[in-house]
Amino acid sequence: GLQVSSQRMRNRRKEIACRGDIERLTHCFLSIYESLIPPDEEKEKQKQLLASLEKLVNKEWPRAQLFLYGSCANTFGVSNSDIDVCMTLDDDGTSKSDILLKLAEILESDNLQNVQALTRARVPIVKLMDPVTKISCDICINNVLALVNTKLLRDYAQIDVRLRQLAFIVKYWAKSRGVNETYHGTLSSYAYVLMCIHFLQSRRPAILPCLQGMKATYVVKIDNVDYGYFDKVEELRDFGAVNNESIGFLLWAFFDYWAYCHDYANDVISVRTAGIISKREKDWTRRIGNDRHLICIEDPFEVNHDLGRVVDKYSIKILREEFERAADVLQYDPNPSVKLFEPY
Ligand code: CTP
Ligand code: MG
Structure with missing residues (x-):
């Protein structure tokens, strides 16, 4: 039952394609990206x-x-x-x-x-x-785990430049729109980057691999638990080359996914497995203490840690409205590179 209805939800908007002038947008977004890089x-x-x-x-x-x-x-x-x-x-x-x-x-x-x-x-x-x-x-x-997850993100960024481009724009959008404030119930920068990695892992053909699903070439032991993954990323430099989706298109598809395709009721996104895990499997179906699991983003190493746990019943509404606004701006607005980042 549940499986079928979430599948239906994912297919619901299949017919909607991105706008025609997407290459122009790609240029705009790439120049914003360049201007944000620290000297x-x-x-x-x-x-x-x-x-x-x-x-x-x-x-x-x-x-x-x-x-x-x-x-x-x-x-x-x-x-x-x-x-x-x-x-x-x-x-x-x-x-x-x-x-x-x-x-x-x-x-x-x-x-x-x-x-x-x-x-x-x-x-x-x-x-x-x-x-x-x-x-x-x-x-x-x-x-120490923060050092390990920092290295994981840095290694993913070296595989395909579109990750860094997408994440810069998404973070810039989130800061402009006021949805990058964990103390107000919205998401951390770390959570947004994980959302971008997961999204690029899910493209077909995939733009990013699943480093934690490959042979571990880097392992750290913390409190007697091994944390490892494949870190010889120079060997994966053209992994995503078979997929030529542009940054303009990917940005639209990212927001379209979070606005209209993600199954908030049942799904957990997981960079660790490059896939979706069910909330039921993780026992993230009910509120325990302050953890509400209204949007579920699994930490790649602390697998019991949901980066979405800061989100409450008010901020989930704000977040989803912002995802929808961004998707709609990218789809229909004549000047999306301005409108997208308009201060809230
Ligand atoms: N971190 C973590 N678990 C979290 C949040 C953060 O382990 N729930 C660690 C991660 O190593 C992350 C770092 O803390 O890279 C900093 O996270 P964050 O404050 O979200 O922001 P930055 O990536 O530093 O982004 P910025 O300061 O540019 O907004
Ligand atoms: Mg910081």
């Missing part, structure tokens, strides 16, 4: 800040190391973003809160600005702003 000097500044922060923390913790993660390291970051840093250090039983409070004290006495320890957040961090470069920075402790 090399900015990357250089970030690295220098990281090195000087590492020197500073090594006075207290000689074996500690600092790593960039998130958008400044996964190649999905636009110009002038804040940077995400993870400090790794040996576990000597000291609580994360105590480490963060000590870290905040050290940073403050070195004249870093706006230093603030957020010890009770889901991911506890210290925030700071470097007065020299004006770069803002969040530092977390021993969040």
